[in-house]
Amino acid sequence: MSIKFQLKASVLAVALASLPWMSAQAADEPIQPIEPVKEINLALSELGKKLYFDPRLSRSGFISCNSCHNLSMGGTDNLQTSIGDKWQQGPINSPTVLNSSMNLAQFWDGRAADLKEQAGGPIANPGEMAFTHTLAVDTLSSIPGYRREFRLVFGEDGVNIDKITSAIAEFEKTLVTPNSRFDHWLLGDQDALTATEKAGYELFKNSGCAACHNGPAVGGNSFQKMGLVQPYQTDNPAEGLSAVTGKDADRFMFKVPTLRNVELTYPYFHDGAAQTLTEAVDIMGRLQLGRKYSAEENAQIVAFLKTLTGDQPQFMLPILPPSVDETPVPRPFD
Amino acid sequence: MSIKFQLKASVLAVALASLPWMSAQAADEPIQPIEPVKEINLALSELGKKLYFDPRLSRSGFISCNSCHNLSMGGTDNLQTSIGDKWQQGPINSPTVLNSSMNLAQFWDGRAADLKEQAGGPIANPGEMAFTHTLAVDTLSSIPGYRREFRLVFGEDGVNIDKITSAIAEFEKTLVTPNSRFDHWLLGDQDALTATEKAGYELFKNSGCAACHNGPAVGGNSFQKMGLVQPYQTDNPAEGLSAVTGKDADRFMFKVPTLRNVELTYPYFHDGAAQTLTEAVDIMGRLQLGRKYSAEENAQIVAFLKTLTGDQPQFMLPILPPSVDETPVPRPFD
Ligand code: HEC
Ligand code: HEC
Ligand code: HEC
Ligand code: HEC
Ligand SMILES: [Ca+2]
Ligand SMILES: [Ca+2]
Numbered sequence: 001m002s003i004k005f006q007l008k009a010s011v012l013a014v015a016l017a018s019l020p021w022m023s024a025q026a027a028d029e030p031i032q033p034i035e036p037v038k039e040i041n042l043a044l045s046e047l048g049k050k051l052y053f054d055p056r057l058s059r060s061g062f063i064s065c066n067s068c069h070n071l072s073m074g075g076t077d078n079l080q081t082s083i084g085d086k087w088q089q090g091p092i093n094s095p096t097v098l099n100s101s102m103n104l105a106q107f108w109d110g111r112a113a114d115l116k117e118q119a120g121g122p123i124a125n126p127g128e129m130a131f132t133h134t135l136a137v138d139t140l141s142s143i144p145g146y147r148r149e150f151r152l153v154f155g156e157d158g159v160n161i162d163k164i165t166s167a168i169a170e171f172e173k174t175l176v177t178p179n180s181r182f183d184h185w186l187l188g189d190q191d192a193l194t195a196t197e198k199a200g201y202e203l204f205k206n207s208g209c210a211a212c213h214n215g216p217a218v219g220g221n222s223f224q225k226m227g228l229v230q231p232y233q234t235d236n237p238a239e240g241l242s243a244v245t246g247k248d249a250d251r252f253m254f255k256v257p258t259l260r261n262v263e264l265t266y267p268y269f270h271d272g273a274a275q276t277l278t279e280a281v282d283i284m285g286r287l288q289l290g291r292k293y294s295a296e297e298n299a300q301i302v303a304f305l306k307t308l309t310g311d312q313p314q315f316m317l318p319i320l321p322p323s324v325d326e327t328p329v330p331r332p333f334d
Numbered sequence: 335m336s337i338k339f340q341l342k343a344s345v346l347a348v349a350l351a352s353l354p355w356m357s358a359q360a361a362d363e364p365i366q367p368i369e370p371v372k373e374i375n376l377a378l379s380e381l382g383k384k385l386y387f388d389p390r391l392s393r394s395g396f397i398s399c400n401s402c403h404n405l406s407m408g409g410t411d412n413l414q415t416s417i418g419d420k421w422q423q424g425p426i427n428s429p430t431v432l433n434s435s436m437n438l439a440q441f442w443d444g445r446a447a448d449l450k451e452q453a454g455g456p457i458a459n460p461g462e463m464a465f466t467h468t469l470a471v472d473t474l475s476s477i478p479g480y481r482r483e484f485r486l487v488f489g490e491d492g493v494n495i496d497k498i499t500s501a502i503a504e505f506e507k508t509l510v511t512p513n514s515r516f517d518h519w520l521l522g523d524q525d526a527l528t529a530t531e532k533a534g535y536e537l538f539k540n541s542g543c544a545a546c547h548n549g550p551a552v553g554g555n556s557f558q559k560m561g562l563v564q565p566y567q568t569d570n571p572a573e574g575l576s577a578v579t580g581k582d583a584d585r586f587m588f589k590v591p592t593l594r595n596v597e598l599t600y601p602y603f604h605d606g607a608a609q610t611l612t613e614a615v616d617i618m619g620r621l622q623l624g625r626k627y628s629a630e631e632n633a634q635i636v637a638f639l640k641t642l643t644g645d646q647p648q649f650m651l652p653i654l655p656p657s658v659d660e661t662p663v664p665r666p667f668d
Contacts, residue, residue, distance in 0.1 A: 053406050054406075055404070055407075060413075060417065061411075061412060061413055062401070062411065062413065062417050067396070070389070071651055072387050072388075072651055072652055072653055072654045073389075073654055073656075074656070077389075077395075077396065078395060078657065078664075079394075079395055079396065079664060079666060083394065083396050083666055086421050087420050087421035087666075089666075089667050263656055264656050266656075266657065267663075275659070275663060276659045278659065312653045314650055314651075314653075315650065315651060316648055316649065316650060316651070317405055317406055317648075317649060317650070317651050318406055319406055319646045319648075320406045320407050322407075322408070322597055322598050322600075323412065323600065325609070325610045325612065329601075329609060330412075330413060332413060332417055332421075332423075333423050
């Protein structure tokens with residue numbers, strides 16, 4: 001089967017691409033430790049953090065990036081589909097922003113190339129923040145504290161959407177979660193995992209999960225068909241990559257989600273239909289691999305998946321510069 | 335006029351109650367520096383911080399205390415009236431939680447005696463978090479991370495609404511904002527204020543504002559009639575203290591809001607109708623004192639009020655313990 005072959009080849013490629021600082025053990029595994037973040041422009045990222053938390057980027061003045069990608073809750077909202085402007089029901093499950101810098105592209109269907117391109121989307125999306133880029137720029141430009149900070153960071157006067165999305169993307173680059181128990185194990189601490197967790201990992205590798213969920217993010221690096229062996233039943237109309245490529249062959253191809261911090265990112269799948277990891281693992285086994293796991297096997301895999309929870313980003317709650325008399329007033333009920 | 339006499343007496347009482355650690359200067363003033371917080375039960379407050387940020391205390395799983403009292407934005411939502419469950423329009427402006435521990439009572443009409451009594455309100459308020467205390471307790475009890483933390487903090491098993499509100503109230507006690515430029519001046523730094531700001535403060539004292547806005551919180555310590563000299567025009571049906579006492583004489587008596595951080599807590603008044611400080615000061619002058627300030631006087635008072643912005647609470651964004659399979663699932667769209 002050509003797809004299966006392709007998958008095996010990709011596991012091999014990842015294994016070969018292992019990095020010099022890894023232990024011999026990590027190098028042999030399909031999953032690598034999360035690399036610490038490097039080369040962060042700190043002032044840019046601090047500005048981005050403020051913007052990430054600022055509901056004034058939304059029409060209502062109530063919804064910020066953190067509303068739907070709550071960094072207290074694994075970078076998600078833990079809802080089946082999101083709540084947007086005026087309580088509109090979102091079309092799809094909100095993926096985590098944690099480790100999203102490692103994704104080969106952004107969104108379930110990959111329609112944004114990178115974090116900077118992505119960040120402009122929700123601000124102007126009528127179902128999310130429902131603002132316009134012009135109004136967002138006008139709002140921030142009216143605020144002296146932001147004007148000063150943009151000048152400091154960019155070395156020139158003026159706020160524009162390009163600077164806004166660069167800053168948010170730089171902050172998002174810092175949102176990695178190293179130091180999980182699984183990484184401890186990869187880095188040589190044999191005792192970091194229990195026997196059950198190790199058994200779960202063996203199953204995860206040997207039965208084929210690692211064919212799609214691999215690399216440092218345990219996913220995020222390819223598009224794959226949801227329902228490879230057996231079709232996935234859902235009411236959700238999303239069709240994945242084909243919406244971007246227009247190719248029929250790409251129907252139901254979704255970006256493989258990262259399994260880092262998957263304990264925190266419930267509910268699961270693009271439609272948010274699986275509430276528990278037990279359910280998600282069962283569905284993956286049957287639909288992607290044609291394999292029905294026993295309750296014990298399923299529990300072992302779930303135990304392994306929970307070892308992928310890493311250090312959550314630790315930072316001070318940002319204090320936002322206040323609006324002034326000239327700042328446009330939010331009108332949430334108009 | 336008996337009300338005026340009463341007001342003068344209360345200023346005197348505050349001046350007499352000045353504390354030993356104050357400079358001679360502060361002791362003579364109607365406003366005292368914010369005292370640093372003491373005797374905080376740190377474990378209880380840390381638990382309360384998590385609860386304050388946890389949207390699982392709401393029916394939708396989307397709204398936390400921090401949604402309406404955003405600690406990135408002066409402890410308010412900066413909206414005329416709040417957005418509650420299902421985007422319901424709230425009846426009244428959301429007051430700041432900063433320094434609210436100094437209030438003689440909670441809410442605009444004082445219907446809650448203290449922060450602990452207050453905290454149970456919004457959880458069960460159908461227009462705010464729209465949950466029930468039973469469901470809130472069930473939700474938290476299902477979460478192992480919370481079960482452990484409640485046990486650690488209270489020295490016994492079990493979660494209940496009394497423990498939840500105690501913890502939130504303890505966290506709120508930490509939300510004081512000392513160290514404003516005005517406090518620097520009170521504590522002896524003559525250069526902490528500009529000439530304009532000092533002129534503004536003199537006007538604030540001499541024309542009578544300090545009769546109602548006094549003490550360490552510059553308000554929060556009495557109920558006063560809104561529209562003392564001239565009636566206040568508003569569409570908002572709130573009638574203040576009379577809703578609590580049933581007395582006709584208490585109609586339009588509202589708790590005098592703290593003016594600490596008033597630069598951050600726009601828009602102003604219980605109906606959120608005044609968008610700017612300039613407008614609020616003008617209305618106060620005319621309606622409470624029968625005095626129309628010149629543009630220059632108004633600007634001086636506004637400049638003084640902006641010196642009341644203190645150090646905002648600085649803390650790490652809390653990381654919330656994840657839900658588990660047994661945790662009730664939020665149903666925001668039912
Ligand atoms: C109203 C809810 C909501 C808001 C507000 C929101 N997002 Fe999202 N976000 C989503 C949803 C839903 C998706 C998935 C959309 C899709 O794939 O089609 C998403 C996708 C993303 C992704 C892609 C992650 C991945 O793995 O593909 C990133 C990154 C992201 N959002 C960051 C942000 C930033 C930055 C902001 C603020 C500027 C923001 N979001 C505001 C709901 C929201
Ligand atoms: C052929 C590729 C492929 C294989 C094999 C595969 N997965 Fe997946 N996995 C995906 C894709 C694609 C998704 C996203 C599907 C969707 O949301 O519609 C996904 C989603 C998941 C999710 C939900 C993540 C989230 O945040 O929503 C979990 C958990 C998961 N996989 C675990 C596993 C396990 C365990 C195995 C082995 C039993 C496995 N996967 C095998 C491609 C694969
Ligand atoms: C949906 C918006 C909303 C939510 C959620 C909310 N509040 Fe409030 N809060 C308000 C409004 C509006 C008032 C004023 C109500 C009144 O005075 O009648 C208020 C009043 C208060 C007060 C009184 C302050 C004063 O000076 O009188 C405190 C303290 C407070 N809230 C704390 C909390 C806590 C703690 C939570 C979470 C358990 C919370 N609030 C949730 C909107 C909200
Ligand atoms: C007789 C009592 C009284 C006097 C005198 C008084 N105030 Fe007030 N002040 C109040 C009350 C009561 C409110 C709340 C009214 C409401 O919201 O309906 C208030 C509200 C305010 C607010 C809005 C605060 C907020 O957060 O909404 C400002 C600003 C203010 N006063 C400043 C002043 C200034 C400046 C003066 C002098 C010109 C003054 N006040 C004189 C009682 C008084
Ligand atoms: Ca999810
Ligand atoms: Ca206000």
